[in-house]
Amino acid sequence: MHEVNKDLQRERQNCTFDVEEMTVLYDGGKEKTAERRYRDNVMVSTKDYYSGVPEYYLGAKEKYEESIRKSVIIFGLVRKMQREGRTKITDIRHFLQCLLGSAPTYDGTSMALHYLMFVPAIVSQGTEEQQAHWLPRAWNGNFIGSFAQTELGHGTFIRGLETTATYDPDTQEFVLHSPTLTSHKWWAGGLGHTANYAIVVAQLYTKGQSHGVHAFIVPIRDEQTHQPLPGIRVGDVGGKLGLEAVNNGFLGFDHVRIPRNNMLMKHAQVLKDGTYVKTSDGKLIYATMLFMRVVIAYDMVNYLTKAVTIATRYSAVRRQTPVRKDGPELQILDYLTQQHKLLITIATAYCFKIISTIHWDTYDEINEQVANGKLDRLPELHALVCCLKAIVTSDTAQCIERCRLACGGYGYMLSSNLPALYGQVTAACIYEGDNTVLLLQTARFLLKTWQRLDSHTLPPTVAYLKTASSEGFLPKWENSAEGIIRGLQVVAMRKISACAAAIEKRVTSGVPLEQAWNLSSVQLVAAAETHGRVVLATYFYEGANKMIAGASASTGAVLRRLLELYLVYWALQSLVDLLKYTNISERGTEELQAWYEELLVILRPNAVGLVDAFDIRDKMLHSTLGSYDGRVYERLMGEAQKSPLNKEPDYSPFHKYLKPYMQGKL
């Protein structure tokens, strides 16, 4: 092992809290830390992973083969640990954080969707018989499924899907068909060349009648030869900004027949004679559909902690420009502008870790109620899941990009891993619901809630709308964590109220409601976002204080500062609204700004300790800039040598093109 960079050594000596204690708090207990470390070890210690040539130098076919080679190693290890009782593939939190999170695949895997969507869809939408038929082989990975809903011409608006599944009572089969170019399925992960099954969402027709979209299990490729089955047109959608190894596919059907039993029939059935029977509320499917958005929000912190670990360690190692002439060049982490970029990102990572766990638990709680037929919190859950998915993915993308830019030119190098992390996260701003669309859905719920303020008991996450609108709620602005949260509550409440008024004004003046809604939509998105900020602030406040209660004084103090930094930052970002809707004074805003800058200075000495506490192995970071020992320049030069352009110099482009050009022959 090489010596650790001197500056990093000093950073670690000056850290004021116990890093191991923080890691354990972060993981949720010593046992969990030990379990996670065991799984991490298994995942990173397999030597077969590393082939010597970084994937990004490979051509499309080689890249695909390499990603499959690695994917089966990963999922093989998961299967092995499962047999040993060390994890369950059903524990999606492990799956994301430790298994995929520590995975050596540079840019995703085409097999994940099988476990994240294909299997859960059968669980939630299949009958007991269907589950008994499909799940054992599916869990065991004896085939790989994908989930195909979105079409080339149809995304958010699911009712507009064009793929048809027409029941033929003579053969007791469904006929799947793609009537147009725009009806081709597009995007389904793993569908390109990996999956041999897919759940396909299609418009059901039986007895000449349309019954809306339903889900069907469709074999895509021959299990022995992997050739596409007759009538199936399938392939990769082509190059993407990131997640290249996910092998997203397109899929078209030319009158493809599947047995009647391949329709997932838990909530609706087509009988042998073609009779359509609906047996349960569609809302039940709905709750399980929301699950992916909870998973996505939960997953973001895995990328964010990597990015900020990389940027913070690099900023401790990199030196640039002396402050005094002839003095030594400064660690760039000592520049306030750099602290401004990184510390809020560290605070955000701690926030997202805490809130996403609370969010997941809230989902579990409400989902259980729903499964038991108690549907009243479902609209609240929907609104919550939509806005948290939107804000968490969007903030994570911005934070990662800020980390990347904070590393200067080296953040532009693929070997830093920052471009790939951004590529993976920015995708999440779009998939499973475009963020703007999701915020508008939350806004719709908020406006409905606003109209029921006095007539209904409000569900927990929006109950503040009532209290914040009562007199004397915030008589005087207060620069404290609690004061800021109350201030944000007032802002959210007033913005929702303003939206309601704006729409009403337009409707009163004769504008149709739909148009009034559209004309107010910029404002609506902003209101929904502020509501989300209130939820994040509240969850973080509650979660952090719980952690602080169980922490030593020194560690608790640091957590408290992170919480404050996060809240002050968002108060400053909301200053226009605070000035408009609360009685914060000019003096108050100046104190907020001073508080923020003071927190940067206070937290600065712990920056490296705070990212060390994320406990991410070098083999999980995949970064020349972020490794624990800080040997940045050695690694950059070492990685450059791995480029095939450097390893196997080839003078043919010179002789074929450059030389004739230089000699004026071209």
Added chain:
Amino acid sequence: MHEVNKDLQRERQNCTFDVEEMTVLYDGGKEKTAERRYRDNVMVSTKDYYSGVPEYYLGAKEKYEESIRKSVIIFGLVRKMQREGRTKITDIRHFLQCLLGSAPTYDGTSMALHYLMFVPAIVSQGTEEQQAHWLPRAWNGNFIGSFAQTELGHGTFIRGLETTATYDPDTQEFVLHSPTLTSHKWWAGGLGHTANYAIVVAQLYTKGQSHGVHAFIVPIRDEQTHQPLPGIRVGDVGGKLGLEAVNNGFLGFDHVRIPRNNMLMKHAQVLKDGTYVKTSDGKLIYATMLFMRVVIAYDMVNYLTKAVTIATRYSAVRRQTPVRKDGPELQILDYLTQQHKLLITIATAYCFKIISTIHWDTYDEINEQVANGKLDRLPELHALVCCLKAIVTSDTAQCIERCRLACGGYGYMLSSNLPALYGQVTAACIYEGDNTVLLLQTARFLLKTWQRLDSHTLPPTVAYLKTASSEGFLPKWENSAEGIIRGLQVVAMRKISACAAAIEKRVTSGVPLEQAWNLSSVQLVAAAETHGRVVLATYFYEGANKMIAGASASTGAVLRRLLELYLVYWALQSLVDLLKYTNISERGTEELQAWYEELLVILRPNAVGLVDAFDIRDKMLHSTLGSYDGRVYERLMGEAQKSPLNKEPDYSPFHKYLKPYMQGKL
């Protein structure tokens, strides 16, 4: 030719102004439009460009060969047009806009730096004899040069460079040497495997004395064999987020000898006996060094217009979600939230086109004064160039990313060309000076100016600081273009004043000046940015009004709206400061918001016309989403077919890895 998408046809019919008139205004006159189109035609009509497989599917070596193949075609065509008198390679504006802009290279070219930096450096730093010796072959492309300044461990702080050039009077040679790993040159464009010469910036030592950094012409590779010359360690820096074809290189020297005459000696000489003679002010070099930052700011609009053309046309074609149940799905361009994303980007593109021309002319004017020994506007020029480079690159990157996200999932596909555009532009936020560092340099000038407010005549671009601080400058807030500009001037003035006060307060309390500066740097960056916003607003206001004066009423009206949209948008972005520093009322802020939304609705019908007026050929856009005929879905499916994964199905990854995994053998 295929039929144009119906929605796009209707958009074009409903456009209220003459698109061709706008194009001519945008280009600066009919003759210029005709010349540009001639060059565009030459550049895009060469069939040899297109090989059938998009570059992003290739492995590193194939990608490099393909980029060189295309580069020599491009530069060959430029040489041809030059001979015909249709352009001059010295006309860098053509070079960027029409030649590289229309180039078929997907991601840059490794030969551009030769013309953009190597040749200009010889012009500005070489003696007349040196110019006579080197320039004819260089202009003619008989060799390809690079420019190597930045080192692995050294960027912004040029005095910290470690590469040495030690004069040996015995042989009358300089000995170039890289004493450490961190002294290796890094980033130089084209240096990897393309250039055979480089200008190398190194610490000059002669007669045992150091004389700071100077520039040397160094042969890197044998002109016949292209092998690296003895003592030279050279190669590609490795994979990057974008600009892959630029072939950025690293370079190390092991006591490499070059003739004395290879030092560029216009401003300082080393005589045969090793005597060092300085013959002119270093500031002269400095002015020419600023040129690249002007070029970069000018170049941004070429990327921005492409991105917004793509996103706007796509938003007219894409339909999603009916407003009324059972109604048709809406063009997404009809959603206010989409207009909010795109129209400000269109306005920004018009703004940047106009201001970057004014900026270039201002540079030319001051640079000529400097060349004639009149140095007094040099600090102003420096401050101006720094903040405009920072703001224009950063705004462009954000606008392009907004366009990309506004295209939903398809913006994530490489075939949209949006990821590559973002990759090219985000690089510009870092190279030739990190944006945060540049804004701090501007802040330094602004603070100096502030201290001289009463004692000196202020140079033009900061003269407003004096007028805006005089009483009665903005007695009452006014919601008009002029009012907004005056408001922004007040804000910039007050922020600079606040920075001066904050630093003074800290110094008075005993904090050393350098530390006080650092502790105020977040505030300083913000002040410099606001100053830049004032310059942008003023330039755009003046430039647009000049265009409007020469335009028809209908075209002028649209330009006026674009100007207003841009100003109102930035007023809204600056609302915290306007509330703090001007007497804008709550009512006034609400009117601003209403004005903004009204402008979106007014400009909406002209969105497609406004991007059509950029007159960018399909072969320059390289986008499945943005082509003139709007056949988005056909192109997406067509591009997917070009993936080698789809073209040549390969079942070996299945048989080697997937099948054994599915059978439980792995």
